[in-house]
Amino acid sequence: MKSIVLETKELTKFYKHIKVVDSINLKMEEGDIFGFLGPNGAGKTTTILMILGLTEPTSGNVEVFNFNSTREPLNVKKITSYLPENVGFYEDLTAQENLKYITRLNNIQDKKANIKIKEALEIVGILKVGNIEVKKFSHGMKQRLGIASVLIKEPKLAILDEPTSGIDPKGVEEILELIVKMNKEKNITVLISSHLLYQVQKICNKIGIISQGKLVAQGSIEKISQELIKEKKENTIEVNVSDKLSSSFIESVKKMEGVVKIKKKLSDYSLEEIYKNYFREG
């Protein structure tokens, strides 16, 4: 039995009279990469803020490693790293100075901190620009620095809010790789919130889908899709075929028992695959 990292019970938040988060019951176990998915404005960020104790829930509670986020936020923040959406750094300070400030706030001694800063910058691949002021960084570099700031704390739980938004496909892949690495090598449980489903599904072992403040599904992707199949009584199978296939084959498959729908894809390659093919070197 894996230990429980995060558990929310009937978590609810009102803004004035609008229910933004509606009785959410999340559960994460140690070693999970949990995809917290939902469209913009579904209540993802608000839920995360409540997990970190940065805003108070209207009702319900959150426990991170058995610490209550509202009453013991300091204990929660000691073992949790947070990468906010559009992470910000002090523009006039260099990447290293920004990380140094974070280590000082975490009470890490300077000597130890310097080694950790180098290590973290190395992992995310921006060690070379560590002495450059953050105002000269691109969005992608800032995001990498954000991940370095998550790593530097050596947390048990990392909460990443939209870590891939505004990043080019190649960068997305590298960031996702970093997240998997962080999860496997440092044994950090990860919560990723995102509205870009297909990106996140590659690395998550569990997902939770939130819509209009309500958690509509939770569990492993297989489990949720099984449920969906049962509900719809339909399943989708993708078959890759050679370019010489005759159209009569498609007709014959259509007539077979149990086939509901057959569709030929208009383009053979998705834009993402094309992009990756051409910019592999970039």
Add this chain to the structure above:
Amino acid sequence: MSGLKVVFWKELADNLGSRKFLILFIIICLTAISIVYTLSQNIGEYVDELSTDYMFLNLFSSSAGNLPSFIFFVSFFGPIIGIVFGFDAINGERSQGTISTVLSQPIYRDTFINGKFLAGLSTIALMLISIIMIILGLQLRIFGIISSLEELLRMIIFFIASVVYIGFWMSMAILFSIIFRQTTTSILLSLMIWIFFAFFILMISSVIANQIAPIDPQNYTLEMLIKNDSIKSLIEHVSPVVLIQEISTVILNPLVRTFDISSLIQANSLIPSPLPLSLSLLVIWPQFIGLTALMVICFATSYIIFMRQEIRST
């Protein structure tokens, strides 16, 4: 506590290294030096009523020709210094997105705002101390005499009062930076309140006083005058600008005994002689308490609002 130290030193370094500090510091230094220099050139011309026992203090409190006095300078430009160091304290961090990064670290939320407030106060104190030191040095150079202990004490009290005064404007600006998401809103509102307290309150107070207790110009009595004046001064004393002007006048000019019109009439029959420090302090004690209270109220309000606010970058 360690978190407070970290935030404090970082903010202090930010303040001292910022361009706004450099610009303000240069302007203030130049003005202060020019005031002292002009005064010292024509000291006999402008200062006649003050006893020569308080030569040092003269330079702070008297004005020379077109140039205002140093007291006026502090009361007038102090607010700008305070506002500049406070107006983007919180909403600047919000728009930069750093507030979430910092507050997701294991520090209490009040550590952040306390650290900022203390760093701002220290910056102001450093600024004032260096200016006062420059003036003292210049005087030493020009007159070649050392100030007496009482003069020194008076200057220290003036310094503390000025820090509290500028601290009030800073905490007010911090309050607005917490309430409003836009830095432009917080700076504009701060400046508006400064203009109100510095200029408009003087007009409004006399208008209201004349309405409530009108003075008949043909046939006025002493009671009429006193009533009118007490209403006027009651309203004016809400303004920190008036408070600091009275504090610094009394502290830096030992001849001033009172601002109350009825006691002024009585004091007319007295031989003008300087007040000892303890009595000067007694005269301005209420003003001093009022000024401190204003600062504390502003800071406490911002503290309470910030503690209950949601930490989200905009």
